Amino acid sequence: MAELVYRPVIGLAKTLFKAWDLKIDCQGSENIPRSGGAVLVSNHISYLDFIFNGLAALPQKRLVRFMAKEAVFRHKVSGPLMRGMKHIPVDRKQGDAAYAHALDSLRSGEVIGVFPEATISQSFTLKSFKSGAARLAQEAGVPLVPMAVWGTQRLWTKGQPRNFKRSHTPITIRVGEPVEAPRDQYAGAISRRLRERVQEMLEAAQRAYPTRPKGAEDTWWLPAHLGGTAPTVEQLKAAEAR
Template identity: 70%
Template structure:
């Protein structure tokens, strides 16, 4: 079936990002498979992360179907778009329905996008991962594809005003090599291995990020361990 909505939406997003003069630093997009299913897993630091995660799949000419909270699908503007782009609503009180929907999509060759932290991390460090992504990969037999974003929090994130000015902000996107999870491997072990891969990519993106704070008032987007003023993580990292 022809994709009548998703490609134009991607085009609008690209035009918007060009108007903002964002400076993209994107590596590893060759790891996105050109055919077949995969679970694309990313950290979550800003409201536009699903757009940037989806952009990483465009060099492979793939469209990512994201699992997103059900309330987004009830919004009068975003709802019709989300449904037309075949994203998957997640009602946390009935999560198995979304899980079965995603499993069917993976088996039919789709790429499913998952943010396993389940919510934006206000510390901009990795929270603990939910096990859904690992479970999906194990049950469907598709690879896990880790990736990391950095800089997206400076545009729009929880607790801060959005900044859509022409500020030439750098946006770093890192996609790692995919790996398959043995169906017999404990799901928690797979989840921690996946989190470790995302953590490595995130650290690489942070080390190579071409921007530094202009002063103490501009360090809100940096985590505490990098000298910023973001809140310290409420959870102790698993590494």
């Protein structure tokens, strides 16, 4: 089936990456299956994470259908693009429809992208995983492919201004070996094992990242445990309580 929207959007994204002079370091794309269904699972630190997750699948000639909140599909600009690329809207009050849609796509051999943290992590640390990705993989009989991105928060994240100028920002992407999701195992246990793998890759991506903050005012994009000034999980919870 012709991809009348997805492929032009990929071309536009690549043009923007070149204009911004991003330094993209992507390793492990060969772990994404060349055929058949799979669930890509990534950490979530930026509004642009899905673009870089999708970029990692291109060497395998795969297009990823991402599950995203339904509000994005109602936007006058992003909505037609998201629908044209066959991404999957998720209404959190009626999640069954999105789950069934994703399951059908997996069974037809599509690659589905999921952010099991559900929302952007403002601490830039890994939050707990919801079990939906594991349950999808179990029911469809497909593997889970863990991924980690780092540096994307410096382009556009929650609570910070967008940085769409020529910034030479490094973006690090790591794709891990598939994690099986046997039907006879508890989905929560599979999710915990998957989270451990994503955490390992996130730490590897952070170690490989070539840039350090330029000064005290540039530490916002680093989590506190790495010496940055991003809010901690405890600080975020306290702010929500207030």
